[in-house]
Amino acid sequence: MLFNSIEFLIFLPLVFILYWTVFKRNLKVQNILIIVASYIFYGWWDWRFLILIILSTLVDFYVGQKIYKNLGQKKARYWLWASMAFNLSLLGFFKYFNFFVDSFIDMWSLFGYNMKSTWTLRVILPVGISFYTFQTMSYSFDVYYKKLKPTKDLVAFTAFVAFFPQLVAGPIERASNLLHQISTKRVFSYEQASSGIKLILWGFFKKLVIADALAPIVDDIFQNYNDYSASTLILGVCLFSFQVYGDFSGYTDIALGTAKLMGVELMSNFKFPNFSRNVAEYWQRWHISLSTWFRHYLYIPLGGNRVGKLLSIRNIIIIFVVSGFWHGANWTFIFWGGLHALFYIPIFLMGRNRIYSDNIIAENSWFPSLKEIGQVALTFILVTFSRIFFRSPTLNDSFAYIDRIVSDFSYSPYVHPMGYRMIDFYLLIGLFTFYEYIIRKDERNPFKFKSRYIRFCIYSILILLMLLFYDDGVNRSFIYFQF
Amino acid sequence: MKKFILKSLLYVFLILLALEGLVRVLHLYTEDPPRYIDEYGVEKRVPGSTGYSVTGNRNQNLSKFRINKDGFNSKNEFNPTEKGYEVALIGDSFIEGFHQDYHISTGEKIEERTNHIRVYEYGYAGYDLANQMHLINAYKDQFSLIDKIIIYLNYESDLSRGEYRPNHDRIRMLNSTIFKIRDNIKLLAYGSKIGVLESFKRLAQGKAFNEPKKGYQENDVKLSQEEINNQDRNRLDNFKNLISLYGFDKNKTAILLDSRKTSENFLKYCKNESIEVIDFAPAFKASTKSTTLIYDHHWNEHGRNLIADTVANYLKNNRAD
Numbered sequence: 001m002l003f004n005s006i007e008f009l010i011f012l013p014l015v016f017i018l019y020w021t022v023f024k025r026n027l028k029v030q031n032i033l034i035i036v037a038s039y040i041f042y043g044w045w046d047w048r049f050l051i052l053i054i055l056s057t058l059v060d061f062y063v064g065q066k067i068y069k070n071l072g073q074k075k076a077r078y079w080l081w082a083s084m085a086f087n088l089s090l091l092g093f094f095k096y097f098n099f100f101v102d103s104f105i106d107m108w109s110l111f112g113y114n115m116k117s118t119w120t121l122r123v124i125l126p127v128g129i130s131f132y133t134f135q136t137m138s139y140s141f142d143v144y145y146k147k148l149k150p151t152k153d154l155v156a157f158t159a160f161v162a163f164f165p166q167l168v169a170g171p172i173e174r175a176s177n178l179l180h181q182i183s184t185k186r187v188f189s190y191e192q193a194s195s196g197i198k199l200i201l202w203g204f205f206k207k208l209v210i211a212d213a214l215a216p217i218v219d220d221i222f223q224n225y226n227d228y229s230a231s232t233l234i235l236g237v238c239l240f241s242f243q244v245y246g247d248f249s250g251y252t253d254i255a256l257g258t259a260k261l262m263g264v265e266l267m268s269n270f271k272f273p274n275f276s277r278n279v280a281e282y283w284q285r286w287h288i289s290l291s292t293w294f295r296h297y298l299y300i301p302l303g304g305n306r307v308g309k310l311l312s313i314r315n316i317i318i319i320f321v322v323s324g325f326w327h328g329a330n331w332t333f334i335f336w337g338g339l340h341a342l343f344y345i346p347i348f349l350m351g352r353n354r355i356y357s358d359n360i361i362a363e364n365s366w367f368p369s370l371k372e373i374g375q376v377a378l379t380f381i382l383v384t385f386s387r388i389f390f391r392s393p394t395l396n397d398s399f400a401y402i403d404r405i406v407s408d409f410s411y412s413p414y415v416h417p418m419g420y421r422m423i424d425f426y427l428l429i430g431l432f433t434f435y436e437y438i439i440r441k442d443e444r445n446p447f448k449f450k451s452r453y454i455r456f457c458i459y460s461i462l463i464l465l466m467l468l469f470y471d472d473g474v475n476r477s478f479i480y481f482q483f
Numbered sequence: 484m485k486k487f488i489l490k491s492l493l494y495v496f497l498i499l500l501a502l503e504g505l506v507r508v509l510h511l512y513t514e515d516p517p518r519y520i521d522e523y524g525v526e527k528r529v530p531g532s533t534g535y536s537v538t539g540n541r542n543q544n545l546s547k548f549r550i551n552k553d554g555f556n557s558k559n560e561f562n563p564t565e566k567g568y569e570v571a572l573i574g575d576s577f578i579e580g581f582h583q584d585y586h587i588s589t590g591e592k593i594e595e596r597t598n599h600i601r602v603y604e605y606g607y608a609g610y611d612l613a614n615q616m617h618l619i620n621a622y623k624d625q626f627s628l629i630d631k632i633i634i635y636l637n638y639e640s641d642l643s644r645g646e647y648r649p650n651h652d653r654i655r656m657l658n659s660t661i662f663k664i665r666d667n668i669k670l671l672a673y674g675s676k677i678g679v680l681e682s683f684k685r686l687a688q689g690k691a692f693n694e695p696k697k698g699y700q701e702n703d704v705k706l707s708q709e710e711i712n713n714q715d716r717n718r719l720d721n722f723k724n725l726i727s728l729y730g731f732d733k734n735k736t737a738i739l740l741d742s743r744k745t746s747e748n749f750l751k752y753c754k755n756e757s758i759e760v761i762d763f764a765p766a767f768k769a770s771t772k773s774t775t776l777i778y779d780h781h782w783n784e785h786g787r788n789l790i791a792d793t794v795a796n797y798l799k800n801n802r803a804d
């Protein structure tokens with residue numbers, strides 16, 4: 001079920017009312033409602049893949065107990081490996097099998113052996129598999145690293161894995177945050193619910209206006225890059241930067257808002273990454289749940305930055321490449337991850353990778369300094385450049401796209417595929433960026449204005465913009481569903 | 484909880500109210516003059532209606548319309564006489580011209596390009612050839628005074644039936660209370676026009692949950708040669724049927740069409756039967772500028788100028804005073 005569908009518009013109020021009325025008195029019953037609602041939400045897309053979620057839930061619930069029972073012994077590690085093997089096998093089979101087979105065949109073809117690809121499978125990638133497998137693995141890791149006691153409540157654990165607001169595209173929650181809340185009685189809070197509604201509205205705006213309005217332009221430019229001038233190709237990738245941000249952060253805001261309606265606080269996944277002053281800060285603001293996952297469960301176990309410069313660099317390269325590979329079984333994503341490692345390493349070597357971790361651009365002033373503007377522009381250019389690899393279907397396309405920009409620079413105005421005025425879209429992006437700058441200090445409260453009249457005007461304008469930029473023909477799915 | 488629900492409902496109501504105001508102030512909604520079927524069974528607009536037609540989500544095209552006493556969008560009242568030289572331009576939405584101000588319509592442009600010719604535009608969105616032939620037949624007294632009749636024919640969509648039957652059910656539906664409410668609440672009219680209400684409509688029809696998800700681009704289904712031939716045959720049969728049912732005065736009637744979108748067989752038939760054809764394809768083909776609106780398939784100002792040039796040239800060459 002998509003958040004931006006009529007089904008969800010009926011589903012959410014229904015679940016909300018049942019959750020806080022009929023099912024309110026008993027925590028277990030309330031959690032059962034979460035499970036049923038989550039399975040309906042997920043099964044709406046394809047009920048057969050519910051089996052995978054159920055299996056992943058049962059395996060990690062059981063493994064968690066076993067790890068805890070054998071803590072301090074070798075057996076605990078074996079059980080952790082079992083959890084990893086199971087979850088990574090699911091991912092490997094559904095997401096990476098064809099990639100490995102094809103890459104293997106390509107490798108042999110380099111030596112002159114031409115093999116036929118008879119092993120590749122026609123498997124659909126189950127929506128959200130990369131998200132919920134990582135979430136269940138984090139539980140086993142946390143138990144293993146003694147950060148968490150395993151739960152004995154299978155209902156709560158199942159609700160934790162399947163919690164519908166964040167099931168298909170995150171944030172990838174840590175058990176210490178989400179499971180704890182699901183195991184505790186929730187009390188309805190007016191402030192929490194109303195802040196949830198506001199986040200949902202903001203998320204819908206980002207998805208329906210920013211992402212969906214730009215989608216046809218980006219698709220057109222990336223599909224026909226051979227026919228366009230360099231200036232149009234630059235425009236295409238810049239707009240893609242805004243599209244993917246609007247799409248994914250919009251989804252996250254709706255997820256966070258929906259969870260708030262259920263009395264649950266999910267972690268922030270985006271903190272205005274477009275205002276990052278270097279690539280390191282960007283990764284502290286973009287898809288935070290994934291970067292912290294890799295930091296806690298891969299980078300730190302590998303030794304992090306406590307192992308000398310050379311090994312630290314190795315670790316950085318590993319997490320960026322693996323993080324790229326997490327996005328999809330394609331060399332483009334691996335290259336994208338590698339490129340970010342290249343951007344990050346100089347910052348790390350200069351010791352500037354954590355200097356912006358607890359402040360934001362123009363922290364104590366209205367306007368950013370010239371230096372900050374330059375830093376933000378440079379970071380945006382680097383990140384946007386890397387997105388050519390993220391968006392292109394193959395590495396060859398990525399390089400051909402870059403080649404057209406570099407080798408034959410020319411300018412020509414771009415005409416929208418549907419003939420719309422492009423100035424509308426440039427204005428939209430400009431105003432959106434300006435508004436995000438105003439609210440840059442609190443990503444969980446996009447309408448933090450004292451006057452209720454101003455807030456009301458903003459709500460009305462956002463909904464009007466949704467209508468003004470509504471396009472009936474656009475594919476309304478979320479980009480990160482494919483990961 | 485109760486406070487939250489009540490306050491949410493209040494906010495929803497107030498926001499809808501604010502949106503209604505904004506939609507009205509920015510004139511985002513389009514007006515559709517009411518339709519009716521007269522005593523001759525001709526479907527047309529209610530005379531005297533005026534307003535603005537809007538295209539696009541963001542009011543990309545705003546044009547004024549005026550429905551004359553005969554029920555068509557025109558600056559002129561239709562009073563054909565024995566003395567003057569009058570031309571009837573009949574067609575669908577392209578001729579009805581809700582995409583331009585009524586006083587700079589295609590008919591008006593033709594009048595400007597010719598001497599003492601008055602053009603009456605019998606345009607109505609949704610008309611096909613059956614409507615048009617019935618109209619000429621039903622108003623034969625008026626048309627007997629008209630010197631030239633030009634029928635705009637969209638070959639691909641106007642020949643799907645061989646007989647005209649007035650669609651009273653559709654008119655009743657459009658005049659029903661639900662549609663009147665929709666047209667009076669401008670936010671609803673606007674939402675309906677841009678497709679936002681589609682999901683709700685499907686829901687009301689019980690089809691919301693089984694609609695296939697649509698991608699941004701859909702490939703057209705390609706027809707086989709045999710299917711194309713059958714389609715052509717049907718269209719030609721319908722044309723012949725309409726001629727035999729309603730009559731066709733070859734001496735004063737011509738068909739305005741785009742030969743690029745018309746079958747060879749049909750063009751051959753017209754030639755063999757000495758039916759005059761005004762082909763605007765060469766003018767459109769030679770044009771370096773776009774001939775249609777950028778967000779709509781109707782002719783833009785330039786396209787209408789080319790049509791007017793083509794028709795005016797035809798009239799100059801064929802006028803029999």
